[in-house]
Amino acid sequence: MNAPLRRLSMVVALLFSALLVSSTFIQFVQAKSLQERPENRRTLLANYARERGQILVGGTPVAKSVASDDELKWLRTYPKGELYAHLTGYYSFTYGAGGGIEGAENALLSGSSDKLFYRRVSDILTGKDQTGASLELTINAKAQAAAEKALGDQRGAVVALDPSTGEVLALVSHPSYDPSVLSSHDTDAVVKAWKDLNADPTRPMVDRAIAGNLYPPGSTFKIVTSAAALESGKFTEESQIPGPATLDLPQTSDPLPNDDRQPCGPDNKVTLKRALEISCNTAFGWLGMELGADDFRSQAAKFGIGDRLTIPMTVTPSSVPAELNEPQLAQSAIGQYDVRVTPLQVAMISAAVANRGIVMKPHLVKKVTSSDLEVLDEPPPEQLSQAVTPDTASALTRMMQGVVEDGTGTAAQIDGVDVAGKTGTAQHEIGKPPHAWFTGFAPAVDSKVAVAVVVEDGGNAGNEAAGGRVAAPIAKAVMQAVLGK
Template structure:
């Protein structure tokens, strides 16, 4: 055999080997990944051929499939419409499943999950029509409706948690959208709706409660700074600390002022409790520098800040800057500089304080059931961390109660119920209105609900916004709904 023929033979052999390897890789290694891609048309057709599981709140469907007289056989509908849009997400033949539970738990809802393997086998053997699993959520319908109504036409988000379990009781993000416009079988209408939603500058498809452009938390973050101070053993809730009208910051000519005229107390001194009650910037800026960056970041991490979690939707991690000089540390201690948080994370901080210092992992799916209501899986509360000691949690609770009783958070008061909370008015740049925040829990001595509210750009109050005036009443409405007030 001459050299050219040998080279051609070798090349052909290599090509056959490459073809064999690539086909083997695709069929056996990548098969599951390719099958589960949301844009896989064959998978979508197979999924549409069987009834998709329901998404339920209090036993009532907020997403369900109904028979369709076209080739797709089933049409996904959303009885809750925009009230639950960021929780359900969408299920579209054109764009797949995404944006919420529809995407995060697609395998269960479509019936393709490994958890349903034996049920699929049984259905095949008995000739029963296959269907997906249904998901019962932890959402409290009254709290969800109260959050939606109280937030109104303002941009922002509300999250409510059960502090003892981590169950998510409410999750609202505004603006919202109607997922049914994406589940239509009219391809042209779906594509037009998709284009319109994605072109909308208000970003209605972004779940602001757990993702998107994270927010500076403002003075709600003073709860973390206070926790670090108490945990250090150097301070108590009655410790007297500096609280001047303006805090002189090193390394810069820019100083840190309070949000109100004058000092925080007589002789430029204030107790830690009083500093939180009136939201004294200078006291907490001084505390941040006194504690140091390592202790400050360590305490933040114990509350879950920086952790990657899913609920089951992926939550964008909140963050505290890795490198902080003294003035940056002072600003971070009051929730400014480059500290960025999701409303869920802020709710987790309050929930941790309410739960004797223990932060529970948040979750949204309480139970998974088959089409005949047999329980396939059930959530078990899971501890994430011990953020602070029980003694520190007790001290923080008393301090946060003062905020609502006689401080910046009086608009969150509920008649006959002790409420603990913290306001925040987060600056975001010169000439821009602040974000308005409130976080808290109730009852303070045996919490059933912890909540966080953020209203972007001050909502309808604009530049005149303050967390206590704008966000606290929203939190109050949610807490009252959970408590049945």
């Protein structure tokens, strides 16, 4: 064989070898992942051939499949569509499973999860129709409805947690959407609905509670700064600290002012407790610089800032800038500059204070059951970290009670219940009203609920917005629902 033919045969042999390796890799190595992709048409057809598991709240389905008379056999329905949209997500033959529990736990709901292997074998041997697993959520139906009603037509989000377990009791994001428009078997209608939802500038499919463009937390972050101060051992809640009308910052000619341009106490001094109650910017700006960037960032991290969480939906990590000069640190200490958080993260901060300093992993799934109600999985509570000592948590609780009793958060008061909280008004874009925040927990001792509320651009109050005026009443309604008040 001459040299050109020999080289050609080698090229052909290499091509056949590459084809063999590629096809083997796809058929054996990638087969499972490709098959499990929710948009895989063959997988969807197989999944539609069996009943999909339900998503339940308090035993009532908020997502279920009903028999249909077309080739797909089952139609996914959402009895309380918009109320639970960001919790359920959608299940569409055109666009697959996405968002919420539908996307995050698709394998369990469809019945294809490895966790259900023995159940599938048993069903085959007994001739029983195969079905997906059902998931009971941790959501408190009354709290969810209260959050939805109180937030109303305003854009924003509400999250409520059980401080001792991390159970998510309420999760609402506005605006919302109806997942049923995507689960329809009318392909043209589904495609139109999908385009309309994605073209909507208010982004109704974005879960503002855990994802999307994160928010500056404003003065709610003063809880973290207070925690860092108390944990340092250099300050107590009664420590006198500077609280002038404006705070001169190094390296810049722009001072940090208080909202009312007034000093926070006599002789420009204020206790740490009172500084939190009245949300004194200059005191906390000074405190941030006094503590230093390393201690400030370390304390934020102990509360979960920067953690990558799944609940089981993926939560966008909150963040504090890695590099901070002194002016930036002063701004960050009052929840401004480039500090960014999810409402879930802010609720976790309050929940940690309520839980003697322990941060519990937030989770949405209470239990997984089979079609005959056998419990297949019941995830236990999981501790993430110890954010502060019990003594520091007690001091923070007293300080946050002062905010609600005699500070900026009086609109969160509940008759007969001690409430702890913190307001926030977060500047975010020149020319736009600030975001309004409130976070807190109740009762102050042996807490049953921790909550965070953000209302974008001040909601209906616009430029007149403040966390105590706009967000605190929403938080109050949710806490009352959980406590039966």
